Amino acid sequence: MNDRILVAPTDLLGDGVFETVHLRPDGPWLLDRHLARLCRSASILGLPEPDLTPIRDRVFISTGALRIIYTRGLLDVSVSPFPETALRERRDGVRVLSADRGISVRRRPPWSISAAKSLSYAENFAARRWAARQGADDLIWLSTEGYVLEAPTASVVWLAGDELCTVPPDEADILPGITAAHLLSLAPSLGLRAAERMITLPELVAADAIWLSSSLRGLAEVTALDGTPRARSPWTGRLLAALGF
Amino acid sequence: MNDRILVAPTDLLGDGVFETVHLRPDGPWLLDRHLARLCRSASILGLPEPDLTPIRDRVFISTGALRIIYTRGLLDVSVSPFPETALRERRDGVRVLSADRGISVRRRPPWSISAAKSLSYAENFAARRWAARQGADDLIWLSTEGYVLEAPTASVVWLAGDELCTVPPDEADILPGITAAHLLSLAPSLGLRAAERMITLPELVAADAIWLSSSLRGLAEVTALDGTPRARSPWTGRLLAALGF
Structure with a gap:
């Protein structure tokens, strides 16, 4: 309590x-x-x-x-x-859906608060409840143009070859993820290169591994995306260790 | 306090x-x-x-x-x-800006909470602060398609000929306004017809009168839209009286 x-x-x-x-x-x-x-x-x-x-x-x-x-x-x-959920998702990964958020990255209103971690979290919770009703653990929001944005309570991180990537927060008008930024700063020490990229869903699907990153979960590996299972990555343990988990 | x-x-x-x-x-x-x-x-x-x-x-x-x-x-x-502001705006009207909310009425997400009066009001407040910085009292949100939606804390009501109108809440995925619906139910007793219409900004500008309706303000007449002054309508007093103000 x-x-x-x-x-x-x-x-x-x-x-x-x-x-x-x-x-x-x-x-x-x-x-x-x-x-x-x-x-x-x-x-x-x-x-x-x-x-x-x-x-x-x-x-x-x-x-x-x-x-x-x-x-x-x-x-x-x-x-x-x-929270128990964070421990479990860090260990077992998450089954994730992609979904159009109905918001364009090119038409953000001048009063946009999307880059702030505001207390107005009702839509974030509603989106996660929707994902749960479909039998998933979480979701990844896409812009109306089809760009990968973020998850309701996490950033999206992926590995493509030796490039460890996340979404550029300013360009996508999303919350700058602290765990994601810290992880990318550690990339060179792991023999990886760090990059911020605007990517589409097909490009994300083609990545070698995908994670949701947040302070408590650290990294939760995406083990299924839109119903398609994904093989576990050997990098999950290495990256979690680098983050001190 | x-x-x-x-x-x-x-x-x-x-x-x-x-x-x-x-x-x-x-x-x-x-x-x-x-x-x-x-x-x-x-x-x-x-x-x-x-x-x-x-x-x-x-x-x-x-x-x-x-x-x-x-x-x-x-x-x-x-x-x-x-609140003093509600009294003043009911008496003096409001200078209003129109602004693209960056959301499409045709691509609402399945978890949309736009039809609920949720406590997640940070964007509503941010939008009003933005309007205040431009020297306006309030704003009217438009969809990316250019449809009139609602104000951050009010419904939009207008008079076109003898038709007293508001936006259809379900079609526009906005909060159903209680004051607006009640006012429209009184239209016949005032010699007016009631209608719900999806309209664009130019159509709204062409209306005989525009109001923001909410529980405390009742009706606040739009006295300027996007910087263009609008003549006061003789209907403002009649409609306010019908609402018991």
Whole structure:
């Protein structure tokens, strides 16, 4: 059970930002990057820059999931147990569907908040419930032009030859994935090259391996895409080890 | 100051629904329709049907704005003072911009929650802030095909000859407006005909009068659209009177 917090009704209107951080025995993983993204998300939503010193200075004695929530009315930090689902999907992989999100990357509105990790997550949850009703674990969103975008709660990472890739967040107007960016920065140490590419679904299907990356799951290998099983990649274990999982 | 409520951090992720009702001296205006829409929104988000009997049975002694919030974790009812902005916009009208929302009415995703009044309102607020930065009071969203959809917190209503119109919510995949539907039901008593129509921006511009309709504002007449002033309509007062304002 999470801690309960006191809020104003207006704090419940999704008009804020959040981060989920993996609390490891040696501290919150990639905390500085999560706090930097929180500030960037806040700026996109027109929120004042938060004072994050108390979070930077805090010593966390437990492991699990650290959630930071920032709205016009509150800055809340809570710790919850590490979710079983994340452990299972990291170990067993995920069966994924692709689906048109109905949004064009070329016609993003000037007020777009797609690059922010906003609290308005109802569509993300609804999309995942839809995938679950089809018997899948998750989905990958495509733009109306057919470009691979992201998953509702994860980035898409793939390996094509010796190139470890993800989607360019600015060009695709998606959330910049912290785990994905960190993984790509480690590519040279693994004998791989890193690249950001706009790709279509057929190009993704042709990749040697596909993963969903996020802070808690780390990497969840895509073991089936649109109903077609995919062979497990020997790289999954190596990349997870490089990420410290 | 609103009442504060105790919530779990997960209640802050916009994964719930709400209604705002005009609290009048004779009770909450159109309460049954708002409660019916709350249930419909809840169903779209996969929430269990709420028990609304306590709200139906409650006697409200104050006037103002009644907000009902329903998530997986809570059902909250709060009353706040009637907002000054709503009074001013009802009296003075609104200067409005039109803007492509970047979403097609023909490619709505199967998990779409656009027809629900969800708590995930960050994009609605962001769009209104964008309009304010351009010196406007509000905006009207258009689909990528150029159809008039809705405003971030209101329906669009217009008069063309003796036809009082709004956008068909199902066809446009937008929130069904309670004030707009109620107004259209009163059309015959005002010597007007009611119609739901998918129209383009040029057709809207050619209308005799345009309003944004919502529970608290009632009707706010569009006094300028994309920078072009529009003459005030003699119908504004008549329609507001019919709505009991």
